[in-house]
Amino acid sequence: MDIKSTLKMSLVSLKINKMRSILTSLGVIIGVSSVIIMLAVGEGASQKIAKDMESMGSNLLMIHSAAATSGGVRMGRGTKPTLTLKDAEAIEKECTGVLGVSPTSKETQQLTYGNQNWSTSVTGTNGAYIYIRDWEILYGRNFYKEELKNSSKVAIIGNTVANELFGDVNPVNKTFRIGNVPFKIIGLLKPKGQNGMGQDEDDTVFIPILTAQKKVFGSDFPGTVNMIMVKATSDDVLNDVEQQINEILRRRHRIGTNGLDDFEVRNLAQMQETIKSSARTMSILLGAIASVSLMVGGIGIMNIMLVSVTERTKEIGIRMAIGATTFDIRMQFLIESLLLSLFGGLIGIIIGILGALLIKALTGTSIYITCFSILISIGFSAFIGITFGFYPAWRASLLNPIEALRYE
Amino acid sequence: MERKIIEVKNAIKIYKSGDEEFRALNYVSLTVYEGEFVAIMGASGSGKSTFMNMLGCLDKPNSGSYFLDGVDVLHKDQNELAKIRSKKMGFVFQGFNLISRTSAIDNVCLPMIYSGIDEPLRIKKAKEALRIVGLSGRENHMPNQISGGQQQRVAIARAIVNDPPLILADEPTGNLDTKTSIEVMNFFVSLNEKMGKTIVLVTHEPDIAEFCKRVVTFKDGNIISDTIKKKR
Structure with a gap:
């Protein structure tokens, strides 16, 4: 049996139960659209953070003097006047990179x-x-x-x-x-x-x-x-420069090997990385939540496919009697569930994109729809169609043709 | 030598339900030659349905041998049997067994999809088969839009469309009134006589058996009579 005929046959039987097919896809539609929206919002947030970070300047190191102690009371960072213009000149002269x-x-x-x-x-x-x-x-x-x-x-x-x-x-x-x-x-x-x-x-x-x-x-x-x-000069030398600054300042401030630094070097790139990674964690979390609804959608497909196999037992028997192999039957049901989930996936992508744009229009939240999130949605819905369609298809193919023919 | 379409020897089929064993076929042997029109008669529980399922490669006997058109079908796997079913035989059932909400022509096309015939040829052959059974112009009717007799004729078109040597009919007139039954039976006769199809038909009505050339009667899992009324 060629794939085109199977595809056509599956399409026909999906069309016969239009309402049911749409309702079955609904789970995947909701799942995929929420994945798209969540990823768009998450990605938008991390892009905004990245942009904000850039406005501070990139590849930066900030050197503060340490806190002063006055009569046992410690003051804030930068209150101990240890950094001088001469230190700055020394760093500029001696540091490479x-x-x-x-x-x-x-x-x-x-x-x-x-x-x-x-x-x-x-x-x-x-x-x-x-x-x-x-x-x-x-x-x-x-x-x-x-x-x-x-x-x-x-x-x-x-x-x-x-x-x-x-x-x-x-x-x-x-x-x-x-x-x-x-x-x-x-x-x-x-x-x-x-x-x-x-x-x-x-x-x-x-x-x-x-x-x-x-x-x-x-x-x-x-x-x-x-x-x-x-x-x-670049991201790569940042740690090396930090090391050099430490050496220069400790030497200039005459701090012994065991002495505590009277200054503090902060690496802005590290801060950026921390904030970016927390944004990334956030979008992974949102994506995970959305995947759960995709999963539920997949189970919905399996449920309906099982009902469909039972309901069409006689049809399966007829097909077997007139020459369908177990493989043909399996393919037909597998393709039906694949079509359901891909259809759901496509509609879900459209709704997801519209939803994300709507959120942007209503709340002004920055969103960013990535090609990646669309690809992952299509991949995921195909995966769900095959995974959750496999068991019903397998059950259909194992039916005994005599009993299936007698089924009313 | 004449071509043996069906050659069954010493078939035994035992059904188990709980502790009880029931012997549905008891050393049954039957040979059907090309061009025969055989009626299989018997009361319910006589083993005729079991025998029919075996002939249709839907069921296997516990022992014995069955050659279909010279092929030992008892030693084939499910997929090979499916291929044999689509090439060597056509089924006609009591309940018509058309696929619902699927047009007449799509129903007739189905066996050709499974035997791998391309779409243009498929449609041409399906139209031709529907013309033979006198249903030209009803290709796109759904099964629930046509009468029982017409549905059975669609089923016959579906059975002959792959041009198999053997047609198996399981009480094909059981759901039809007398007048339609006679029409359908006349149709089987012409299939047998004009197209040379070998037909094995299960029925419990003597009137229907009258149309056939040979009558085989089952009782309690045995063949109790085998009468050839008309020469092939």
Whole structure:
């Protein structure tokens, strides 16, 4: 018997029981569409996390000074002023595989321009900071070397600050005040939007770090910084660079072999990996839940196929009497269940995609439908059709033709 | 030498139900030559149905031998038997046994699907078979849309479509009224005489047996009479 005729025959008997076929497929339809939706939502979430992570900059290492202890009371991270500008210079000079080093100090300051004022975090840093954190300058320019060395009063501002102080006017070359100190704006940053924690990345001002220390922040420990950011040339050398930084800083801070670090190096890539893997776990979990409904759909198919075999016992007997082999009978029922599950799978994919788009439209959740989830759904429904169709088909093929013919 | 279509020797069939054993066939031997039209008669429980199932390769005797058109069918497996059924014999049943909700022509096509005939030829042969039984123009009728006599003629078309040498009919007129019965029987006669088919027909009605050339009577698992009324 050729496959085309079997296919045709199975299609005919499915068409005879239209309603039943549709209801049987419903289990698979629901299963497949929920797999598609769940995977789309899960994938959308991890893509969003990845995007948020990228906005922080990639291949980053962050060096903080350790916590200070004052009269037995431990202060927070970065409170012990052990990191210096000289450390940053040493790292830049001695480390291999480093693309840029940027010492930073941060403080909240009041900004004024004309009759407008605004409070925001002011970061004292250098020119490397822009590309270390993946910023782009929309108008104007980055700091010049001389400006950094001479502690010039120049600033690069974020989009939010520009809007609050200047409205629609281009702020480049305007002069505003940080505290009481007048600063000339040399650059406007391209907006980044919110970061992963919901903070507005564009609400920021960068000034040369020497300027910040000498003229704005009024540090108790001149020459120290809150944090040093290091951008490695690639993902692969990140751990090696971290190792080098540890060696350099321990040497420079004269920490013996058994001494505790007075600084802490944090690897942003590791954090990203952790968050990504938890997102991945989430989508696997969602997928697993959805697979359960696929499983239930498969059992539904098996149930109906068993009913169908019993109901069509006589038909099976007739087919056997006029020359059907056990293989022919098995194939017919197997193909029927395969068709049911594939039909369910296809409808499920359509409903799943529509459902995911609907969720996006209604809630604004980011979704991402992967080719993988569609392929896995088709594969899974075919698998279910064959697995759960096999037992009924096998039972049908084992019927005794005489008894089957006598069955009423 | 004449072609032996059926050659059964010393067939014994024992059914067990619980502790009781029942001998449905007791050393039955029968030879049917090509072109014969045999009626098998007997009361219910006489063993005629068991014998018929054996002839149709649906059941095997506990001992004895059965050659169908020279082939030892007792030593074939299920799949080989299925092939033999589709090539060597056509079945006509009492209850018509058409597949419901399937058109007349699709029912007639079925044996050819299993014997591996291509679709265009299949449809051509099915139409021809339906024309022979006088049902041209009803190819697409469903079994429940035509009368009992017509259904039985579809079943006959299905039995002859693969052009088998042997036709087995199990009480083909049992569900039909007298007038239709006579029509169907005349049809079997013409199949036998004009197309040269060998026919073995089970019936318990003497009137029906009248149409046949040879009457074999069963009782308690034995053949008690074998009368040839008309020469082949």
